[in-house]
Amino acid sequence: MEQEIGPRTVHPAIVIIVMLVAVMLGFQVIGPMIGFFVALPLYPGSLMEMTESLKEPMKDPEMKNTLYLMQGFGTFFGLILVPLYVLAKFHRSASTLFKGPMYIQPVVLVVGIVMIFMMVNSMFIEWNQNITFPESIEKWARGTEEQLAELTKYLTKFDSGGQVALALVVIAILPAIGEELVFRGIIQREFYRGTNNIHVAIWVSAAIFSAIHVQFYGFVPRMLLGALFGYLYYWSGNLWMPILAHFINNGFTVVAMYLYQRGTVEMDIEDAKAAPWSAVLTSAVITVALLYLFKKFYEKRTPADFVNNTNSDNATLIQ
Structure with missing residues (x-):
């Protein structure tokens, strides 16, 4: 047998x-x-x-x-x-991966964390855009980046509300589920199983997550997002938390671009310019505070409420 x-x-x-x-x-x-x-x-x-x-x-x-x-x-x-x-x-x-009770408090916290972290990440977006590489690499990297930017601009110039709805499915809903399943639910768990070090697992998985997008001038901010999603998963043990965070990040971007194109809002979310330092620092403090509340919320859950519902394959991320 x-x-x-x-x-x-x-x-x-x-x-x-x-x-x-x-x-x-x-x-x-x-x-x-x-x-x-x-x-x-x-x-x-x-x-x-x-x-x-x-x-x-x-x-x-x-x-x-x-x-x-x-x-x-x-x-x-x-x-x-x-x-x-x-x-x-x-x-x-x-x-x-999807087991575990859903609570309104962490859902609200995730919404706040993602929205406020965008301000913090604007600093890394501007910095990463201005990185210079050796000439041979620079030419290839910039060419790849420009091609992807042109394609993204083409796909996100919406002709109708129907296209916005389709974009939300393709750009926000499906990637939120699929990328979190692969990079947090599987790869991060396997790295943790192999290294027994959750921080290594989170950051290496986040680096791979960013690298597969092949956008070198957005590598660092995307890696930081991946790490953020990784910690949300680790602390909650529920894959729906990083999925929600991923959806909010992508979905907000799609809606903000549509509203900007219609002239409803003046903020161009595609602008790589960083927010003022005062706003970045304030947002960083608020983000850390919200992450602390999120982490403490799940630390207070009893095993019956939480750990028993998230154990799986003898490789749970919850200690």
Whole structure:
């Protein structure tokens, strides 16, 4: 009889490598391919015309919804379905990641933490934008950054409320679930299982999370966000907390861009200029205070309320 693979018999490095390879395959190849064919009936042209437009999609306004669908299916397939399948193969249950009671207090705290941390992170965004690399790396990095920036600008110039709703699904909801499942629920847990050091697990996972976006001039602020999500997960033991934080961050950005384009608000959230130092320092103090309240809230939960609901695979993040 074949011996079942238990949760601790597979080395964490193997789980992480297999997961990342599978995720990239699903996210970059299989998922977008499915999205392409789903979008085909919606495109006012032939298969060949749509394929040709895909080479330079920003020149064809009809390609915007196609790109949304390709990205959406890439995220859904590559960051949700594939990781769940790989987890099952390693005999790990994903259901335990989402267990645990939901309380209104930490939900409110998460909303405040994310919104106020944006002010703090503006300083790192401006700093990271102005980093210089050796000339050979600089040329490649800037070129990659500009291409992604142009594509982002194209996708986030909304023509209707329907596109905003679609963008919220593709940019906010699906990535919040998929990226937190992969980078916090799986990779962070595996790093912790391998190192027994939660801070190493959180920061290395956050660095990988930032690196896969291939935006070097936004690496540090995105890594800080990843670390923030990591600590929210560690302290609460409930993956819904970083998912909520991730959704608020992305969703607020989409809505703010739409309102700016309509002239409803004057703040351009895409502006990389940092907030005034006084605002940054005040926001940093408030963020730390809210994080402290969040952490203390879960420390007061009894095992019956919390720990027993978050234990899973003998590799729980709660001590």
